[in-house]
Amino acid sequence: MSDEYDVIVIGAGAVGENVADRAVQGGLTAVLIESELVGGECSYWACMPSKALIRSGSALRAAQRLEGAREAVTGALDASAVLHRRSRIVHDWDDSSQVEWVDGAGISLVRGHGRIVGERTVEVTDSSGTTTTLRARQAVVVSTGSDPLLPDIPGLLDANPWTARDATSAKVVPPSLAIIGGGVVAVEMATAYASFGTTVTVFARSGLLSHEEDFAGEMVADGLRELGVDIRSTSPSRVERTDAGVVLHSDGDPVTASEVLVATGRVPRTTDIGLESVGLKPGEWIEVDDTLRVPGIDWLYATGDVNHRALLTHQGKYQARAAGDVIAARAKGAEVDDAPWGRHVATADHLAVPQVTFSDPEVASVGLTSTRAEKEGLRVRTVDYDLSWVAGATIQADHYRGKARMVVDEDRKVIVGVTFVGQDVSELVQAATMAIVGEIPLDRLWHAVPAYPTLSEIWLRLLETYGRDS
Numbered sequence: 047m048s049d050e051y052d053v054i055v056i057g058a059g060a061v062g063e064n065v066a067d068r069a070v071q072g073g074l075t076a077v078l079i080e081s082e083l084v085g086g087e088c089s090y091w092a093c094m095p096s097k098a099l100i101r102s103g104s105a106l107r108a109a110q111r112l113e114g115a116r117e118a119v120t121g122a123l124d125a126s127a128v129l130h131r132r133s134r135i136v137h138d139w140d141d142s143s144q145v146e147w148v149d150g151a152g153i154s155l156v157r158g159h160g161r162i163v164g165e166r167t168v169e170v171t172d173s174s175g176t177t178t179t180l181r182a183r184q185a186v187v188v189s190t191g192s193d194p195l196l197p198d199i200p201g202l203l204d205a206n207p208w209t210a211r212d213a214t215s216a217k218v219v220p221p222s223l224a225i226i227g228g229g230v231v232a233v234e235m236a237t238a239y240a241s242f243g244t245t246v247t248v249f250a251r252s253g254l255l256s257h258e259e260d261f262a263g264e265m266v267a268d269g270l271r272e273l274g275v276d277i278r279s280t281s282p283s284r285v286e287r288t289d290a291g292v293v294l295h296s297d298g299d300p301v302t303a304s305e306v307l308v309a310t311g312r313v314p315r316t317t318d319i320g321l322e323s324v325g326l327k328p329g330e331w332i333e334v335d336d337t338l339r340v341p342g343i344d345w346l347y348a349t350g351d352v353n354h355r356a357l358l359t360h361q362g363k364y365q366a367r368a369a370g371d372v373i374a375a376r377a378k379g380a381e382v383d384d385a386p387w388g389r390h391v392a393t394a395d396h397l398a399v400p401q402v403t404f405s406d407p408e409v410a411s412v413g414l415t416s417t418r419a420e421k422e423g424l425r426v427r428t429v430d431y432d433l434s435w436v437a438g439a440t441i442q443a444d445h446y447r448g449k450a451r452m453v454v455d456e457d458r459k460v461i462v463g464v465t466f467v468g469q470d471v472s473e474l475v476q477a478a479t480m481a482i483v484g485e486i487p488l489d490r491l492w493h494a495v496p497a498y499p500t501l502s503e504i505w506l507r508l509l510e511t512y513g514r515d516s
């Protein structure tokens with residue numbers, strides 16, 4: 047194997063794979079360096095297994111919400127069958143199918159830990175300790191992802207806490223689970239484990255889903271309480287593992303649980319990748335421009351979680367497409383299209399990041415919340431509508447509960463943010479993303495007629511509530 051490539055990508059998660067693929071499609075050679083499983087966190091310990099753990103419970107509850115179907119589903123969820131389905135979906139943590147894809151895409155793969163040792167140079171150390179030095183003619187791309195943040199709570203580390211990896215790869219369901227955190231991981235894992243019959247307590251000192259519109263966290267909290275989850279607006283001050291389980295002390299009664307899951311955010315995987323050799327600080331997120339290039343180092347790029355622009359697989363893959371393409375364009379001396387919304391920039395990271403939280407109810411949002419839009423100085427009008435009033439919702443579930451909010455930039459008469467909360471709203475968000483990215487004028491949106499009776503009729507109701515010039 048040659049030790050010189052056009053592009054070296056450190057980290058073969060979903061994002062790194064896409065950078066390498068675009069570079070190869072642009073006529074360059076590329077090598078991926080991977081220390082664990084090709085496919086990364088999302089495939090094996092994050093998006094895919096977490097959604098598999100949640101989905102069976104959501105499907106069961108959806109059936110229970112329909113007269114007629116409810117009578118047919120009288121049993122409880124079979125947790126071990128759900129775990130089995132999860133393991134099948136993650137290919138039993140075997141990455142051979144992804145390696146096959148890498149081969150087929152014409153990308154080289156080197157297994158081991160990659161570390162930058164100088165300009166365009168990366169050293170790879172494999173599991174036997176053997177070191178190989180690789181050189182990049184064009185670019186080195188860091189796509190090493192993120193690790194869970196472990197807060198400095200006395201006793202926590204000694205209590206052997208679960209991280210998201212343990213929660214998504216568990217082989218047995220614990221009788222009780224305490225969760226520290228109120229973000230997406232906490233909410234989704236509380237939903238999954240409560241569906242299995244686990245007694246779940248969530249310590250969410252700033253409420254749930256605080257990055258979303260306020261009503262989202264409130265409705266999700268109601269949904270979790272209906273599943274039996276105890277939600278506490280505090281953080282544990284001390285944790286200890288005893289014979290009875292893990293005991294979490296806070297300003298309320300102590301909570302004893304079989305396991306404690308830490309879901310308090312992420313830190314960059316940059317402590318041991320040689321950042322100091324190029325004047326960057328190890329352990330920090332890597333700052334990049336909109337072409338995903340590190341300012342001041344013309345051969346170094348960072349994509350995905352590690353640049354902290356949006357910690358989501360789809361957004362990281364979007365960055366990867368721009369980065370792979372711009373590296374190829376710069377290599378050929380071709381024109382770089384780096385104006386906002388150009389081919390070689392990740393403009394949407396600032397304005398239109400969609401996210402779905404697979405709780406019950408689901409939360410699907412994109413763009414700015416009303417608070418964020420106001421903070422950014424936009425003159426906005428907020429339009430709310432009760433999703434249960436839409437005919438499609440009446441069909442979807444008996445006693446449907448949901449809410450939608452549209453945030454309109456009054457100066458441009460375009461939508462800058464949308465949030466949907468309710469059962470099965472996840473698929474609604476792409477239309478909202480298109481409206482924001484396309485800057486579709488509200489006047490034109492009136493001509494995008496939603497089919498009747500679907501949940502999408504919410505679009506018409508939001509427009510009617512906003513009003514139309516007569």
Ligand SMILES: Cc1cc2nc3c(=O)[nH]c(=O)nc-3n(C[C@H](O)[C@H](O)[C@H](O)COP(=O)(O)OP(=O)(O)OC[C@H]3O[C@@H](n4cnc5c(N)ncnc54)[C@H](O)[C@@H]3O)c2cc1C
Binds near residue numbers: 351
């Ligand atoms: C529980 C959970 C659920 C999630 N669910 C969703 C979801 O539903 N939808 C969504 O969009 N996002 C979700 N996310 C976020 C998503 O997982 C991340 O945004 C995504 O995995 C980031 O991709 P990445 O390629 O940047 O990093 P990673 O997937 O972490 O990949 C980085 C790769 O680099 C490798 N690596 C690291 N350092 C080195 C090194 N020095 N040398 C060689 N290899 C190295 C790692 O082994 C890894 O394979 C979830 C996250 C969690 C924790």
Ligand SMILES: NC(=O)c1ccc[n+]([C@@H]2O[C@H](COP(=O)([O-])OP(=O)(O)OC[C@H]3O[C@@H](n4cnc5c(N)ncnc54)[C@H](O)[C@@H]3O)[C@@H](O)[C@H]2O)c1
Binds near residue numbers: 197227234282358402
């Ligand atoms: N469906 C999805 O798209 C999905 C699913 C899971 C994760 N993710 C991504 O993964 C990333 C990580 O998720 P996350 O939930 O770990 O982080 P997060 O940053 O979304 O949430 C962390 C939460 O923990 C709380 N917290 C922090 N310290 C605490 C403490 N000591 N006590 C109590 N609460 C504390 C914070 O207030 C915050 O609510 C997110 O950026 C998310 O976008 C996405």
